[in-house]
Amino acid sequence: MNGRKVSEAVVRRLPRYYRRLELLKRKGVERISSSELAQQMNLNPSQVRQDLNCFGGFGQQGYGYHVSTLFDEIANILGLTQQYKLVIVGAGNIGQALVQYEGFRQQGFMVVALFDVNEKIVGSEIAGLPVLHVDELKQFIEENNVDIGIIAARRSAAQDIADTMADAGIRGIWNFVPTDVTADVPLENVHLSDSMLVLSYRLNEQGEK
């Protein structure tokens, strides 16, 4: 990457390219034209070319893209050639679901501990990982060089947890609590219900109910 600022919209599309290319690779597809890739992804071809140009342009006139090269490049751009240490704060359903989420581990995201305030589960193990008390969060992040903190706690605690994580020197925060938290480190607020709202729009668009 050449340090140029890449637009938010392009960055948001990168995971989609990554998933599509992974699928093509798995199917044994060796190369693909920008128009074919665009069609499969419901984008237009010039957008695909423009997006991929932002990262150096891996296509070749008349040949298209070499699938596994492009896949590797995008994995690299997404930082998936590294390993990340994760902690999850909140060992409820969402926290537990994320521990077991398929695919994270193979992409290099390793959960190393969970944190909670509930004395009934603090001290136990979930999926082979220790459940520690939130009071230990700061020290644990510092001592273990944790990269990413996932917030899956109750709403009222979310901002405090983000503050503790940032204070402890975490590199990024992934927030699953349906309230926007802020921090001075890269942060993604996940809005599960956004896609439900899109679905509900589509039902309406279809007409009668």
Next chain:
Amino acid sequence: MNGRKVSEAVVRRLPRYYRRLELLKRKGVERISSSELAQQMNLNPSQVRQDLNCFGGFGQQGYGYHVSTLFDEIANILGLTQQYKLVIVGAGNIGQALVQYEGFRQQGFMVVALFDVNEKIVGSEIAGLPVLHVDELKQFIEENNVDIGIIAARRSAAQDIADTMADAGIRGIWNFVPTDVTADVPLENVHLSDSMLVLSYRLNEQGEK
């Protein structure tokens, strides 16, 4: 709505407008200019005006948008003035987390039953809702006019479940299994890890690791 086809990108931004306006409304903000709204949402003002024009244009030159009117209009466009009956297939962590997800109920999404194949939980209740066997799924959807089916089962079962739901006349499907399923009804594949990949991109963008 005037039946015009609205672009995918605009539809995807609607939930963000909805959330932002809800926040403004809660804060007691009465009106907002397109440039202020754009700035808060990290969009450009002409895009905001263009987006909202797709739905009839609720702004007024020199005044901006009336927050609660615009909020109501967008809620209406998103179909949130209706009630939807939902079933969840897969009563594991994700399924249970979704049952308890704050905000769904107040937006009109009512889960009426869960389904699973695990005999240990079939027949029990989760959050006051019955857990039924997947074999009963088709009949239940038909008899109860279920609107939306959520798939939170294991990967290998996802497509079969989608087929059963579509056969039974469900109106839309929300798939949480990390594999793209297809159906002849509106369908949203949720890719939880996309936002994790964006986060990992941001960590990388910041430089050193």
